[in-house]
Amino acid sequence: MIIDVTFDYRTDSNRKDPDLHSPTLRNHHQLLWSKPLPNGHVLTLEKTPGHYLFHSSGIGDFSLSSDTISNSQRARKSMKRVLESIPSSDLDSFQSLGSTVGARLLFPGKKIDNKLTINVARGLNSQIADRFDLTLECIRLQYLGATNPLHSTLNTYWSFFELFDDFEGYVKFFLLEDLVQNQEIKFFLPFAPDFSNQALPSTPEEYVIYRENTMRFVAARNERIATWSLISFSGE
Numbered sequence: 001m002i003i004d005v006t007f008d009y010r011t012d013s014n015r016k017d018p019d020l021h022s023p024t025l026r027n028h029h030q031l032l033w034s035k036p037l038p039n040g041h042v043l044t045l046e047k048t049p050g051h052y053l054f055h056s057s058g059i060g061d062f063s064l065s066s067d068t069i070s071n072s073q074r075a076r077k078s079m080k081r082v083l084e085s086i087p088s089s090d091l092d093s094f095q096s097l098g099s100t101v102g103a104r105l106l107f108p109g110k111k112i113d114n115k116l117t118i119n120v121a122r123g124l125n126s127q128i129a130d131r132f133d134l135t136l137e138c139i140r141l142q143y144l145g146a147t148n149p150l151h152s153t154l155n156t157y158w159s160f161f162e163l164f165d166d167f168e169g170y171v172k173f174f175l176l177e178d179l180v181q182n183q184e185i186k187f188f189l190p191f192a193p194d195f196s197n198q199a200l201p202s203t204p205e206e207y208v209i210y211r212e213n214t215m216r217f218v219a220a221r222n223e224r225i226a227t228w229s230l231i232s233f234s235g236e
Helices: 023-033 077-083 088-097 118-124 132-143 151-156 158-164 167-173 204-234
Strands: 053-057 060-068 104-108
Touching (some): 023 104, 023 204, 060 158, 118 132, 132 158, 132 167, 151 158, 158 167
Antiparallel strands (some): 053 060, 060 104
16 A cells, blocks of 8 residues: 555544544554564554554553644644734645644653653643654654753653664654754754754744745655655555
8 A cells, every 4th residue: 555645634534633533544654654663573553442553562562642743833822923924825735734644653642650641741841832843852862861851751651762772763764854964853943952942933934934844844754655655565
């Protein structure tokens, strides 16, 4: 099966959250990420009752859930003033591209010791504001043993990230290369190493840059996924 990278997961989610209710998205995740890990073991994902996707083997038990890695920030009340001058068509196209496979990723989805999941923590943390470039920087730093705004949450679920050996292994497994250059993140907005920059765009001009860079990454990842699926599933 070749993954349709143009498919909009909102169309089969019955007007609910596609990460929870789109059967096509769940199928695509299962197809894309059931594959060999850097250590040679295979991450086989199953549709198990009580889990979105589940893996159980000698390397561990992992309950994974889907999350978007493209956020138009349209629903944030604090962004209303910034977005007033942005054409609705631009916001619509941002959200449409963000509803394709290139804008989706799996994270550990089951709470441990009643602590926040990664999906929730990165949305609530004001230094991250649900931006995936900043999330990926936290993951990069965590692999290096360096502090970051998501350190505690990532540490709780670190057994999952250990499956990929290192940051490069994680990036390659999930086809995230278009957001990384020379082991450094290609940020959607200018970044301060101590995360002191405001995470959300503060002006319409900043928002345009944020939108363009996010969409460029998602589009490139869609192409990468399409190429990978063509080679992997067609035998070419």
